[in-house]
Amino acid sequence: MFSNNQIDINTLPSLEELELIPIHKNFLYILIINIGTIFVGAVGGLTFARWVSEDDGFSHFAFYLQGVLVVVGLIVMLIYYLGFKNRKYAIREQDMTYTHGYLVTKIITLPYNRIQHLEIRRSFLARKFGLSTLKIYSAGESGGDLAIRGLPMDIAERQYAHLTQIINDRV
Template identity: 40%
Template sequence: MSFTNSQIFNDALPKLEDVKLKSISKRYLKIIILNKLAMCAAFSGVLIAGKLFIEREAFQDNFWFIFSIVMTFCFVNFVIAILAFKKRKYAVRDHDVIYASGLIVNSITTVPISRIQHIEESRSWLARQFNLATLNLYTAGESGSDLSIKGLPHEEAKQINDYISVRINGNQ
């Protein structure tokens, strides 16, 4: 028996750009916005409490400077989150699941269905209010999920969960 290892040329490889990725639910943007607003409200509340209870002159003199920095950070974080939302897309194919995300650092994760050990569907309280779910795909050898797709409509998440469960259990 002889070993062969033929070279594959780049033009023969399938192109990821040819995959039609589907955007996650626009309702998930509301959850992102609510989370960002809660974070900014918490930061603002801490600063205002500091203004009321910290009597140190250095803090009182620089309060508005610190407050403007925190508000600028919140605004930039908010804008980046909204722009990054548009980059969250996924695809489920016969042999793999693809998830793309990121605005500043764009990442595309592909998990072969044959490597998935189990799949988990989770829903936070807020996600239940918007009828959304998160799918976590686990492969061997990792302590956490290898792929987490947040913001899927609940029914669609159940369908994907059922499809992948059937595939990984060998009932193709």
């Protein structure tokens, strides 16, 4: 017989009770390097354009635009720096949880029974810092995929093996 009883919300587990593991601190360096590269490249491109341009109006505009880019780049780096402490994850018996963000905090919990396949990715900088990304693809079209960036390689490999075992046991 079908039942749909109401649940007392006071008996539900609290998110604060979940022991979240912080992402490796070296991932912050990768974020800052990536952001810095983009903004330094843009400022450098404008510097070159000012150097080759003979139009004084463009030169003044590009100079002010460079100042804006420097300020915006510093603000973006500050936001990533402040939000870095919120990059955490937890592995439980039935699911994984990942949280990130500063201005907008996002918490993703992915049940193991929705996992379709796994992938470990390593960018050039991630390899240099000994880090990797564990990408978990989920069933459905809701965009429930999960990517935990900034994991030490050995931890990503152990989690990969653990999750692969769970997926294989399902079959």
